[in-house]
Amino acid sequence: MSIELIYILILAGFVGFEIIRKVTPTLHTPLMSATNAISGISLVGSLVAAGSDDSTARILGLIAVTAATINVVGGFMITERMLKMFKKKEK
């Protein structure tokens, strides 16, 4: 593990802070489901475990892949469903 990972963490944290601060409060619920879907990125780690040739790793990986996929697929779908509802009425 190298120090550059810590740089990435700090910088990403700052970027995240600045971007999220500008998210309109009206969209705070979609924000939660969207970040949830995005943090389903732990799927990539789960895939490697499920796709290994070690039986313990494969079983842990299978559960992890399932859980992460629920978040990724479900999270993005529900975010889209919510965002579709936010419309501006023509007057």
Added chain:
Amino acid sequence: MDFTYLTEIVYLISAILFILGLKGLSHPETARRGMHYAEVGMLLAVVGTLVSGKILTWDFIIVGIVVGSAIGAAMAIFMPMTAMPQRIALSHAFGALAAVLVGVNEFIALSKHGEISQALMAALGFEVLFGALTITGSLMAFGKLSEMISGSPVTYKGQNFVNILSFLIAVGIFVYLIFNPTNSAMFYVMIGLSLAIGIFIVLPIGGADMPVVISLMNSYAGLAAAATGFAIDNKVLIIAGSLDGASGFILSIVMSKAMNRSFANVLFGAVGSPQVNTAGLAETRPITRFGIEDTKFVLEQAERVVIVPGYGMAVAQAQHAVRELGDELEKQGIKVEYAIHPVAGRMPGHMNVLLAEANVSYDQLLEMEVINPSMDTVDVCIVIGANDVVNPAARTDKGSPIYGMPIIDVDKAKTVIVMKRSMATGFAGIENPLFYEPNTKMLFGDAKKVMQELVTEFKKV
């Protein structure tokens, strides 16, 4: 060709797309395009991983993706909007579960080769510590929100002591493991203890505090994912986890400010329920009751009407009826707006989602800070299912448990119509002087039924 290098580039593009995706959420008009960026980013990251050459067997991957997609899609399609707080809580549990399992797997694999560095153990420990308490904490929140378990706070003597002590022990084990990374028994003890802590910290939390808990769990799930990135040396995981962590962190701050709780209070998750305190002046003033016709009469005279929704609107599922009333008023040339308190409901943005579902235009949904300065020019304010967030005692009564909490200043409107089932106090158990003000009219009944009756009355003309 070196696939590792290709995968790294794909991950970089994914990270950029995630950032652009969240940037889109700054406005409802750009939000959907942003989500498409994020979706493409996720697809790229998954494909990039699958072709990285690290995948040796495919059967479990296919099973996991198919089952996960089916469950995720079913939940997204069939879950009603009113169940959104539960769904969000549950998804934090899933996210944390994946992170913990990846961490455990990494620990087992590395232990076999006997090569866990202190830095790596720090990352793994952090990951499973926060991941495990997020799993059970979120499941508890899910249980309370879906009313599978009692939503009321569970407290006992010495609770804070037990909570802090167990957290300190867990942190102690964590530090021990950094210096003794080969002690796998302690690793699992830490996970078990952390699972227990997740239950402990949500036990004393009641319904109205849920927005803070959900935000906090959002943050923890993100931090666990970022730590996973450290443990398996994956940069896109660190970036996505940091974004999620930052998001939950900011929401926690927003929610805690809106409840006038200290930041430290939120950081350590020690939210707890406010003590029921009926101190303050017992009200002797009479209340004024209003009927449907009286309400209609007052509304017809108005030029500007502001509707303030609370959790009661969600419980009564009254959002559609509320929007219908709004439409009727607009037909008469009355300006209609909605004032949303940050902690109205059970999660950040709860009221906005329900009203958007009912087809209320998003530019009519105004934040507390935006509406308050012009509250004295509002002719009629309709409070529906909200209580503590409009309690003027927060401004005036230093002895009140909610003193200092920012509220929507509905009492400054010319007329306030409070829709309520009964005179019962709100979540905080505090008397609300608003109900006794001379300009306040009480309209008792089920929010949805009363709204529908009002709409019918308007349609008669």
